[in-house]
Amino acid sequence: MISTKNNMKTENKLKSIKRLLLLTLPYKKKIFLSIICVLLVNSAELLKPYILKVSIDDFLVGRKVQTGFHSITSMGILYFIVVALGGFFSISEANLINSAAQSIMKNLRGSVFKTIQLLPLSYLDKTSSGSLITRATNDVEALSEMYTDVIISLFQDIFLLIGIIYAMLSLNIKLSLVSFSVIPVMFILIFSLKTKIKRNFKRMKSLIGKINGFMAESLSGMKLIQIFTAEKEKRIEFKALNNEYFNATLFQVRLNSILRPASNIFQNLSIALLLWYSVDKIANHTLQIGVLYAFTSYIRQFFDPISDLADNYTTIQSALVSADRIFELLDKKNILENLDAGIPIKKLNGTVEFKNVWFSYDNKNFILKDLNFKIDKGETAAFVGETGAGKTTIISLISGFYKVQKGEILIDGININSIRPSDLRKNVAVVLQDVFLFSGNIKDNITLNDKISDTLINSAIESSMAKNFIEKMPRKLDEPVMERGKTFSAGQKQLLSFARAIAHDPSIFVLDEATANIDTHTEKLIQKAIENITRDKTTFIIAHRLSTIRNADKILVIKNGELSEIGTHDELMKKGGYYKTLVEEGKN
Structure with missing residues (x-):
């Protein structure tokens, strides 16, 4: 029974993700160009440690003869060009994806409002206005954050991780295995928190809907509240709702606060293991200093996307909860009024x-x-x-x-x-x-x-x-x-x-x-x-x-x-x- 429920949840989650991706189809050109920019940005990130590795081993430690392009000056110029191009493509990618995301949000917000307009009174009679307002505002905003900050970032992080792994394995397989030894423990920690994070997000969405509804109702009835001097009672009601939301938010902050510090701990642990393993190798000249430096740079680059993935995981969970709520509303097509269905009669007599x-x-x-x-x-x-x-x-x-x-x-x-x-x-x-x-x-x-x-x-x-x-x-x-x-x-x-x-x-x-x-x-x-x-x-x-x-x-x-x-x-x-x-x- 539990397995069936979990399968249904997984299936619903995949459906939501698929529908979110389908919303991007009208903007596939912009998204494709932003992906190209991401690949170029990643290439620049991967090249920077390698340029520094060559500079250290060939010129600072190796004291090789500098001729033509193979010189410390050329490496410096090349490093600058790579940094500049990486910055340019990063800006271009941000503009492209944000333009596409805001267009998606505009259309989605319009669809939500149109659906609300066509909902029958029998449904509206039983539904909190705060819940509907939350779906048209907070939930859409949560999806906006996912499109602008997560989707391309996720794509960028995954490809950067693949590139870093390839670069590290190409440089030294043993050092790579030492560097990656802490990753399984980290992933166990992250995924052990996922159920709590999603459950709490659902609670937060429900509570913010109640708060929006309470605020809208109180503003509409403010004259009556003041006439009957009911300000104190309403403040007590709002305080109870506000405290409940505060506790849920605080719990979420605590869960989120674990992820990035944990990533930093594992990053430093990985570097410590790498240095411990490499000290003898450098002493007996079986490992170059430039390679070690490149590895420490790659580890930092490696754990930054891991940290981003941990942060993005909470954003994705929030967005999926919001997506479920929005799609639940948009899927009520069977009860929506079709204002154009039926016999067209411009003017009735009135009997x-x-x-x-x-x-x-x-x-x-x-x-x-x-x-x-x-x-x-x-x-x-x-x-x-x-x-x-x-x-x-x-x-x-x-x-x-x-x-x-x-x-x-x-x-x-x-x-x-x-x-x-x-x-x-x-x-x-x-x-x-x-x-x-x-x-x-x-x-x-x-x-x-x-x-x-x-x-x-x-x-x-x-x-x-x-x-x-x-x-x-x-x-x-x-x-x-x-x-x-x-x-x-x-x-x-x-x-x-x-x-x-x-x-x-x-x-x-x-x-x-x-x-x-x-x-x-x-x-x-x-x-x-x-x-x-x-x-x-x-x-x-x-x-x-x-x-x-x-x-x-x-x-x-x-x-x-x-x-x-x-x-x-x-x-x-x-x-x-x-x-x-x-x-x-x-x-x-």
Whole structure:
């Protein structure tokens, strides 16, 4: 069983590595050129000790005659040229690989954001925003570090090690074996730490996701925190999360701190063994000093890549954990919304019918039960009922955010699941109680960057009754909007949301508690805006205020997910049923 799990982990790791490498294919020319540069840099690194070995044995110790190219001066010039070329190709390699890596990250970040946009609400309802933010930021950054600092470095280190081993064996096989004698012990140490390192990286990624989520939630709810003086409690919550992440990070630092010092210890141990073995050989002139010097240089060069591999191992483990998390998100293609799938309908008439509709968020507890009603084009329908009766759920279903378990929802006689989602949502405009404004300006928040003419925008702000307060702004439609519209009142934001809905010219308007949390003056403006909106448009209204719903063509009374009553205000009051009870109790 354990063997099977390990095989699956290894298989998943290899798949992740393969997918990471496939991302480099569009930039194979740059990567190929960077590999050529790496080989040239390695060649320069391998030549430097050999040039010094020749200089020592032939001219400093051997006192050979210097003629032409074979001179100490020529060796010095050659050494300088090799160093200069090595530096030039090293810079070129860094620029090439970084350019390719940043392009890969840009595309990957775009893919993650696009995937998040297409995730259904049913998935987003159950997923922490912090987790998604972490994948789009921290996890992508971890991959960026791997591409820029690890892949080419790994390639460079491996080829440098091969070159050093070849050079050492060519110079002296016995000295090579003495030098390499400590390596098996070092690799045992490195790989004994790998399981702990990877497990801890997973824990760190999870914790940073929780911290991001907590920060985002706290910033969004800061006003509420301050109102209820809950700063201390939130600090305690954050401190617990922060301490947990601190401990995980500290443990990681301790693991990493073992690797490079251990490499330095083994490097010095190898040099010590080499000197111990060579002292007699030099004394009886069976070993040249230049060869020994070259070997000590090669050992230092050899253990530098070993140290890099140890450091890169932790980076690779972090990147593979991040890759798994990113690919897990990108692989949710089977649940992503395809906005272009279905029957293309540019303009809907707006007749909406629910036929035997049953709906549950968890496939167990039904919120809506056998719901049946029909709202014709141009009619205004109001939904009333106690909190939790299912009113907002009905609105979400009309927008196509969820799919029903039983029955069907028809618009113009067509099943809503058959209509292309992009066309459906262009024809359904929703005005919510909690208005969301994006950073930018007023115009951008009305158009949402769609191509809407200035004439239509001006008509929308006039019909929504937003023109008066916009005209008083110093920069009119270009007035800056801060994050979530913090500098606007609740009423102003609500009027802007009406303008946004009107500007997109939908066939169906949905007003979900759009008159809540506003003052009397703004309510009158919104009532006028609703009158302007509902002309010749199918309109669905959820509201607790009687003034908002009493003029509706149909009032649908929802009780425990079922349609209890339907009719006009007067008809339902005369009937003396559940609706009248709600009105008299002041719940609507």
